[in-house]
Amino acid sequence: MEDTPHQPIAPKTLDELQSLVRENTAIHPTAAFEIPHSKFKIQNSRISLAAFNNIVEYQPEEYTITVEAGALVSDIQAILAEKNQYLPFDPPFAQNGATIGSMIANGYSGPGAYRYGILRDFILGVSFVDGLGDLIKTGGKVVKNAAGFDIPKLMVGSCGSLGVITEATFKIFPKSPATRSIVFKFSSFSESHAALLKLGRSHFTPDSIELNTGGHLFIRLTGQAASMDQRVQALESLLGERPETQSEADAFDSWDSSVNLRDFPATGILVKIATTPTGIASLNNAIAPHSANLRYSIGGFATWIHWDNDISDLSEILQTLNLSAQVVQGDTPSRIIGITHQQPFYQRVKQALDPEGKFSDPYRRTEPRQVRGHDRFSLPRQ
Amino acid sequence: MTSFIEKLRQIYPPERLYEDEARLIPYVSDGLTAFREKPAAVVMPLNSEEIVETLKLCHEHQVPFVARGSGTSLSGGSLPISEGIVISLNRLNSILEIDPDNRTARVQPGVINAHLSAAGAPHGLYFAPDPSSQSVCTIGGNLAFNSGGAHCLKYGMTSNHILGITAALPDGEVVQLGNDSLENAGPDCVGLFVGSEGLFGVALEIQLRLLPIPETYRTMLASYDSLEAAGDAVAAVVASGILPGAMEIMDKLAIEAAEAAVNAGYPQDAEALLIIELDGEASAVDAEFEALTASIEKTNAKEVRIAQDNDERLLIWKGRKSAFSAVGRLSPDYLVQDGVVPRSKLGEALKEISRLGAEAGLRVANVFHAGDGNLHPLILFDGNEAGALECAEELAGKILRYCLKLGGSITGEHGVGVEKLSFMPEMFSEADLNAFKRIRKAIDPHEISNRGKMLPGKEAPALSHSGPHPLEKAGIISRM
Structure with missing residues (x-):
């Protein structure tokens, strides 16, 4: 098993993984950070969980699925689709090869999270190897469970900094019989933003809402086919604008492009900002002079930004606006930028689960410690 | 001191x-x-x-x-x-802010659950978690125990509705977790804090998600000849792609008790009653209702009733939500558990509960959140009879162990508290519990915050469900 700079070590069993964690000083799981084959690929990964790619348990009638962390999100989506089920939070980058582990560690949720919640609302259980090399199983495999600390949620967005995630259980939903995608094409961002707020104050319950900076408001409705025409008409009368109804093929392409940020440039830094529907107006103004790509997802509660400039400039802008953000792709000194008020609490939890600091800290403005020589690895070499 | x-x-x-x-x-x-x-x-x-x-x-x-x-x-x-x-x-019961544009609220921990929904109502908003005690329980308590309710199936538990927390840790350090967005940046520390049963300190201010009040509801009552038939109906509804707001089942004993207490108009000849509620936009709910009716028609229901107006709907829910206290009419004392089983094993679990109840010579009423496999067996006993409480506790323990055996959990929404301490080592390994304890110690080095809850340890001997509590034996605590 070689430890070359771009060739991660791939343990084949939990025992091997636990030994690796116990006997090394710096651990960097690729399934936690890296989207394989991604245009945003980063280079400093060390452990691959490629061997952990099984479905552990899937009984469609339970509406839960337990999978290993190295499994591809796209494979899981395909298996669920066969049974007319899905992950309602629309995980981004599935088509780029995102794994279940990277999805959890980066906290990937897409536009569909608007209706029923983001990834953290669908994760029921997590197994992980902590900084001591212990295998910890938390949460459960049933849809409701209040026993023990909710570590599964803590792992969402943890950037692999609290342990190597090996397995997770998710709540899944039945697919609705019908969907309808419509686009309101306003002439400016401020008009589409006003429409978003109006929609937020109504009783309408779209499945997904997205905005681009050009005044387009994308809405996806799900439910029974018989209700669609009426629901679209009701939205039209609420917003006083006739929407464009997308064909099935156009809708698929449009949402796929949106979920996977296909129109973003291939190089640079990708950041997810936790925003609010009202707050995105100020963010839009603040970013405008920097000519960065922006996409307002989850009805304005998440903003994706592609940043080609100094990351500290973006961090300063976010601090001014009292916003926190997470770098999900690209090499930056720290992964959490903008407001970092969670840090003192996080450090206590980090100390408990990773007392020797083997996993890199997303708040620290330092490079993760690198394992230099492969002689420190105890696994048998292949 | x-x-x-x-x-x-x-x-x-x-x-x-x-x-x-x-x-x-x-x-x-x-x-x-x-x-x-x-x-x-x-x-x-x-x-x-x-x-x-x-x-x-x-x-x-x-x-x-x-x-x-x-x-x-x-x-x-x-x-x-x-x-x-x-x-x-x-006394910290102020609703500090309601933000209708972002559908959020900021509250103090002593705000009563139902008061928050009442304050949201003028803006067309409500707080989705609805534990049966919602008219008196507080948001701080809901947060600490990740409370559930009848509508968890579609809308999740308390944790799914908390966005940010300003908390005082047990040493007095004030921390801010999360934010006012549905999305996070960095680890979901809010998720860890919610449901920590008070072990991490005190939430001072809580940022919550509110949901739009559904434009319409359709509430259906279907009665069945057996609990299994009602359970099969739940599976059929879910399989049809409909996601109801709530699906609840009550057995004959629970129906009798609720009927005697609030006269909800439940059918008296049923062995099991299924309550299904759809909610949402009117046109969407109308179409869903047709699909639901088609599903239920195939399930051999004895009788199907639809709430004709909001009063009838509220009466149906009043019966369901009063079921716990109503059981007090059937028996001087009762114990309630909230174990969870995989949904497909509901029938098996109910059969075993009935067998175990008969074996123990105790009556058990069942009210449960069928959509998410969350049981609520109410074990009836007379505390004045010598050994009756111990017998009831032993039965409760057997039921929880059976939930674990089926791959479920010891608690869906009530939390571990002191009551289920002894079951934690049966659900979690030593390594899991050690990780919990390390986190607890990192946040509360003296272990002063709600000591003796959730984590079994030397400071709080595990409850024994087949005899007096160790603290009782020591004369430190007593039972009513």
Whole structure:
């Protein structure tokens, strides 16, 4: 098993993984950070969980699925689709090869999270190897469970900094019989933003809402086919604008492009900002002079930004606006930028689960410690 | 302790610092009345500063504290500690902000669950988690125990509706977790804090998600000849792609009790009753209702009724939500558990509960959240009969173990509290529990915050479900 700079070590069993964690000083799981084959690929990964790619348990009638962390999100989506089920939070980058582990560690949720919640609302259980090399199983495999600390949620967005995630259980939903995608094409961002707020104050319950900076408001409705025409008409009368109804093929392409940020440039830094529907107006103004790509997802509660400039400039802008953000792709000194008020609490939890600091800290403005020589690895070499 | 109490007196005037027996009595137990313990004192802070000062004092003197709201915990989550104090949060009951554009609210921990929904109503918003005690329980308690309710199937538990928390950790350090967005940046520390059963300190301010009040509801009652048939109906509905707001089942004994208590108009000849509620936009619900009716028609229901107006709907829910207290009419005492089983194993679990009940010679009423496999067996007994409580507890323990055997959980929404401590090692490994304890110690080095709850340890011997509690044997606590 070689430890070359771009060739991660791939343990084949939990025992091997636990030994690796116990006997090394710096651990960097690729399934936690890296989207394989991604245009945003980063280079400093060390452990691959490629061997952990099984479905552990899937009984469609339970509406839960337990999978290993190295499994591809796209494979899981395909298996669920066969049974007319899905992950309602629309995980981004599935088509780029995102794994279940990277999805959890980066906290990937897409536009569909608007209706029923983001990834953290669908994760029921997590197994992980902590900084001591212990295998910890938390949460459960049933849809409701209040026993023990909710570590599964803590792992969402943890950037692999609290342990190597090996397995997770998710709540899944039945697919609705019908969907309808419509686009309101306003002439400016401020008009589409006003429409978003109006929609937020109504009783309408779209499945997904997205905005681009050009005044387009994308809405996806799900439910029974018989209700669609009426629901679209009701939205039209609420917003006083006739929407464009997308064909099935156009809708698929449009949402796929949106979920996977296909129109973003291939190089640079990708950041997810936790925003609010009202707050995105100020963010839009603040970013405008920097000519960065922006996409307002989850009805304005998440903003994706592609940043080609100094990351500290973006961090300063976010601090001014009292916003926190997470770098999900690209090499930056720290992964959490903008407001970092969670840090003192996080450090206590980090100390408990990773007392020797083997996993890199997303708040620290330092490079993760690198394992230099492969002689420190105890696994048998292949 | 004397110098500690003296310092407390510097923070609180006598009318907000209870030390005499008469004023301590209301705090000796919570919703789990089987256990009682008298705290050394009760304080009633009016603001965050007083809470922080109190925690710093507790930390300095290593005096344990229990922060509580209305004390409706069904797992003994707010049972006091004799050498500790109770921090009563009921006076921190302000709704600080409702933001209709972002559909959020910021509240203090003592706000009553139903009051929040009432405050949201003028804006067309409500707070989705609806535990049966919602007219009295507080948001702080809901947060600490990740409370559920009848509508978890579609909308999730309390945790899914908390966006941000300003909390005082047990040493008095004030931290901010999360934000006012649905999305996070970095680890979901809010998710960890919610449901931590008070072990991480006191939530001072809570940022919540509100949902639009559904334009319409359709509530259906279907009666069946057996619990299994009702369970099969639930599976058929879910398989049809419909996601109802709630799906609840009550058995014959629970129906009788609810009927006697509130006259909900439930069919009296049914062995099982299924309540299904759809909610949402009117046109969407109309179409879903047709699909639901088609599904239910295939399930051999004895009778199907639809609530004709909001009053009928509320009456159906009144019956369901009063079922716990109504069981008091059937028996002088009862125990309630909230184990969870995989949905497809509901029938098997109910059969075993019935067998175990017969074996123990005890009646068991069942009310449960069928959509998410969350059981609520109500074990009826007469506490005046020698050994009856022990017998009921033993049965409850057997039921929880059976839930674990089926791959479920010991608690869906009531929490571990003191009641289920002894089952934690059966659900989690030593390594899992050690990780929990390390986290707890990192946040609360003296283990003063709600000591003796959730994590079995030397400071709180595990409850024994086949005899007196170890603390009872030691004469430290007693049962009503």
